[in-house]
Amino acid sequence: MKRFFRLDRGVKSVPRNVTSEIAFHLEMRTREFIESGLSPEDARRAAERVFGDVQAIESQLVGPDMRRARRRAFIETLRDARQDIAYSIRTLRKTPGFTAAAILTLALGIGANTAIFSVINGVLLRRLPYEGGDRLLELHQPSAKLNLPHVGFSNVEIADLAHRTHTLDGVAEYHSMSFNLYGRGEPRRVQTGVVSAHYFNMMGVSPILGRSFLPGEDQPGAPALLIVSNSFWKTALGGDPAIVGKTFVMNDKVHTVVGVLPPIPAYPDNNDVYMPISSCPFRSTPAMQTIRDRRMTSAFARAKAGVSLASVEKDLAGLSTRLHTEYPNEYPAAQGLTLQATSLREALTSRARPTFLVLLATAGLVLLIACANVANLTFARVLRREREIAVRTALGAGRGRLVRQLLTESTLLALVGGLTGLFIAWGTLGLLTSFAARLTTRAAEISIDGTVLAFALGASLLTGIVLGLLPALPARGDLVNALKDGTSSATASTSRLRLRGALIISQVAVAFTLLIGAGLMLRSLVNLERVDPGFDVENVLTARIDLNWTKYDTREKTNPFFTQLLAAVKEMPGVKSAGMANKFPLNESGPFTFTFDIEGQPAGATDAPRIADFHRATPEYFKTLGVPLLRGRPLTDLDRLETQQVVLINQSLAKHYFAGSDPIGARVSGDKGRSWVTVVGVVGDVRQDGLDKAALDEMYVPFEQNRSRSIGTNLLIRTTGDPNALARRVIDAVHQLDPNQPVYGINTMQALRHNALASPRVMTTLLGIFAVLALVITATGRAGVIAYTVGQRTHEIGIRMALGAERGEVLAMVVSQGMRLVLVGLVIGVLASIALTRLMSGILFGIGPTDLVTFAGVFVVLAGVALMACLVPARRATRIDPILALRSS
Secondary structure: OOOOOOOOOOOOOOOHHHHHHHHHHHHHHHHHHHHOOOOHHHHHHHHHHHHOOHHHHHHHHOOHHHHHHHHHHHHHHHHHHHHHHHHHHHHHHHOHHHHHHHHHHHHHHHHHHHHHHHHHHHHHHOOOOOOOHHHEEEEEOOEOOOOEOOOOEOHHHHHHHHHOOOOEEEEEEEEEEEEEEEOOOOOEEEEEEEEOOOHHHHHOOOOOEEOOOOOOOOOOOOOOEEEEOHHHHHHOOOOOOOOOOOEEEEOOEEEEEEEEOOOOOOOOOOOOEEEEHHHOOOOOOHHHHHOOOOOOEEEEEEEOOOOOHHHHHHHHHHHHHHHHHHOOOOOOOOOOEOOEEEEHHHHHHOOOHHHHHHHHHHHHHHHHHHHHHHHHHHHHHHHHOHHHHHHHHHOOOOHHHHHHHHHHHHHHHHHHHHHHHHHHHHHOHHHHHHHHHOOOHHHHHOOOOHHHHHHHHHHHHHHHHHHHHHHHOOOOOOHHHHHOOOOOOOOOOHHHHHHHHHHHHHHHHHHHHHHHHHHHHHHHHHHHHHOOOOOOOOOEEEEEEEOOOOOOOOHHHHHHHHHHHHHHHHOOOOEEEEEEEOOOOOOOOOOOEEEEEEOOEOOOOOOOOEEEEEEEEOOOHHHHHOOOEEEEOOOOOOOOOOOOOEEEEEHHHHHHHOOOOOOOOOEEEOOOOOOOEEEEEEEOOOOOOOOOOOOOOEEEEEHHHOOOOOOEEEEEEEEOOOHHHHHHHHHHHHHHHOOOOOOEEEEEHHHHHHHHOHHHHHHHHHHHHHHHHHHHHHHHHHHHHHHHHHHHOHHHHHHHHHOOOOHHHHHHHHHHHHHHHHHHHHHHHHHHHHHHHHHHHHHOOOOOOOOHHHHHHHHHHHHHHHHHHHHHHHHHHHOOOHHHHHHOO
16 A cells, blocks of 8 residues: 555654544555556555645544644644753853853854855856856867967867867857957957857847847958957946946057947956957968968867767867868877867866866865864763752753753754854955956956855854764763762763864874864965076066057068157166066966977987977066076067077977087077078076976077067056156056057066965965864863863762872873873874875975975974963962862862
């Protein structure tokens, strides 16, 4: 019968005898169905129909008296709960010290976890704000031989991806460039996303104003259009509701705004506006449209419904093999090009995930320490309430009633602590969001929403339940006896002592692990601070000038502009030197690499290509940045297009390719031997892309010998005083040459160096805060437990001193007993830290995860703090008067 229907379904609120009666009626009716010859399936359906009569049967069997009894029982349950809450509040108010300590400890633990969870929820757990975002992919073409994660795609390759794969539902190209925008106040330099017409439709993004690009609007001859990002619309355009249809001038073309995007994560670049590929003056050239190895764009795709990422990668691998066979010249074996796909969610969060998970684990350990500390306080408080519990037991309170009271008190503490922790989390949200923004563009989605509130409530309730049940754990047989296993002067039971000892050991071990993590990050940060970047950051101002693409269309127009600007800047008061370059250190522009050959050193067919980072610089660039000349001669103003073509190399390149020989006078070629340049000097290595990244092999060519037009360049100025004082003068000097030329990216090298360390600095600060919290909670908890133990052993200590024990002996006894558990916790903490800190190896710099100095330092600090925590109550024990102790027993 049970396989046809559940007899207890729907009648759980009916008294047991009534439930049995209803079950009897249901069983009889079901037997009738089976005996009538119905199949098991039909019998099941008939049973379900009979089940609908349960309420009618209940109404017949349960009269008004029974319903009134149920209501009375429900009201009594609510009254009992209210009495428990009221009694708990009165009890907690009588022990303000315990209550305040428990609430503060839990608030710190729950608040830290809630704050970190808000980041995890906003960045890692929340669905992408795109329709069907789980099917969106980012495609890559990495070069294993060149050690490049992505060499880009050409227009021809984008077409191959779209038409020669069977797992992709759409492919759109993307790249980002900077252009000058005119038409609303001062000229602006805007970061512009250049995309296929169906890009936003494929991404599942619909503008909140206007429309997306239409099919065909990315073809040659299509009108120049713009879609503006939500942030640019709000900040630069004032949130103009009538912005759709308005026009701006960019690249000497009138562009019409057709839409405004919703607030979505900016990826892979923080673009201000978007244009179709037909409007880009560089992407729309015939060569970029037809030559297969002119790679400059990225590609995004949408997988077909039901197609896994593994299937897409297999499809791409097959296409890559076919392309390599059909076009061997465009896919040389020496480059090792392949096709790969990554989910967009993974691409958006890959940098952030390891760091955030480390922080979440750290916060979880803090909560564990907090719970252990409050649990020990709770043990001490329960033992002090033995007389009260004994009286309640004598009056008829059962095991369940006592447990319910303890649960109510602990849950109230946890809820108040959780509410306080929620305010702590809300107060730290700005700091965490700023930190997350350096790792992912999803930082704007971090908030205290319903999911985070539910997490905080769940963490509070779970903590309260655990703390309420812990006093019952030592008494497997009888809670009442466990709660009154002695008088106030008796020592705790053996089982309870073991549990409290385990809690103390776990506190010390976890605190040690957290301190190790914070110590490693602190030493890593110190190592980063001490790194020699290869240049001098003091009193250097930087500014970016990108000329109008169409107005300055030849080097004969661009070079004179920059030459005149540099001359004007050098004449300004307070300027020691000034130089220009296409890039400079720590500006996050990324390397501009190219392959080169060395005359007389032919590379083998299977040898990895020689790669260097390309720089274009004026002679005083090196003096302005403080980059030393190690060998040979510097660049000079005589190095012009019509003179001998020269180049400077850095020390890293010299070591790699000229070991044991003098590179001065050697010739290198970047165009497979069609032209050669002579190495005239070697300069020091510079950490261009980050203080934690080693210098790349680099080449510097004279600014005037660059044959292509230099649209964008960076101006660097070394001053005698505050470099920020020159910012306005630099802007005025640019506007004197071209009133419509924007200047942006004005900053100091000192600020850029500071910003480069912002992420490890915040990470170190967060881990340090968690570690200090753990240390304080552990120390105060250890002191509180020993103080309680001394109070319990007053009579014993009095007897010892009456029998002749010296105060020093009593002090040593109490301290040794207190430190015994600490030392066990330290040993376990060392072993746990050796295993866990290996997870941090990816975020450390210049230090190993098992650094002996850090381990030794943390061991000494934690042991010293624990010793001090033991000494304070131990000294109180030595002041016990034996006579008073014996009289009070």
